[in-house]
Amino acid sequence: MPTCRRAEADACILLDTHHCGVKKLFQACEQLTHSRASFVAQEKRRLTNKIGTELTVHAPIEEEIFHAALDRAIKKADLFDAAEVEHASAMDRIVQIQEAAERESEFVVKARAASGSGLVAMREQVAARKV
Incomplete structure (x- = not known):
C-alpha cells in the first residue's frame, strides 16, 4: 500500500509516489460524481484521460522493469499477480468512467436541444422538491 512519504x-x-498520484486522480474523479456543476462531464473526461495516460506509462514500467527484476531475485512466479490484476482493474475502471462521462455529456446535450428554455422551469421544480 502506498505510503505517500518521501525518502531517498x-x-x-x-x-x-506514482501510485499516490494516480490514487489522488481517482479520488478527484470520485468527488466529481457527487457534484452538480456544469463542468463535471468535461472534468471527468480530463481526469480519466490523465489516469489512463498515467497507467499506460506506469503499468508496463512496473511490470517489465521492477517486477521482472524482483522476480529474478526472489524466484516467486505468483508474487506480482495481484499487482497485474490491480492494474487491469484500474484500466477497466477508467474505461467505465470514460463511458459514463460520455453518456452523461450526450444526455445533457440532447436534453438541452430538446427542452430549450424549459430546463430553467425544470430546475425550479427540481429545487422545490429537494427542499
Whole structure:
C-alpha cells in the first residue's frame, strides 16, 4: 500500500509516489460524481484521460522493469499477480468512467436541444422538491 512519504529516491519510492498520484486522480474523479456543476462531464473526461495516460506509462514500467527484476531475485512466479490484476482493474475502471462521462455529456446535450428554455422551469421544480 502506498505510503505517500518521501525518502531517498529508489525504484520503490518512485513507484509509490506514482501510485499516490494516480490514487489522488481517482479520488478527484470520485468527488466529481457527487457534484452538480456544469463542468463535471468535461472534468471527468480530463481526469480519466490523465489516469489512463498515467497507467499506460506506469503499468508496463512496473511490470517489465521492477517486477521482472524482483522476480529474478526472489524466484516467486505468483508474487506480482495481484499487482497485474490491480492494474487491469484500474484500466477497466477508467474505461467505465470514460463511458459514463460520455453518456452523461450526450444526455445533457440532447436534453438541452430538446427542452430549450424549459430546463430553467425544470430546475425550479427540481429545487422545490429537494427542499
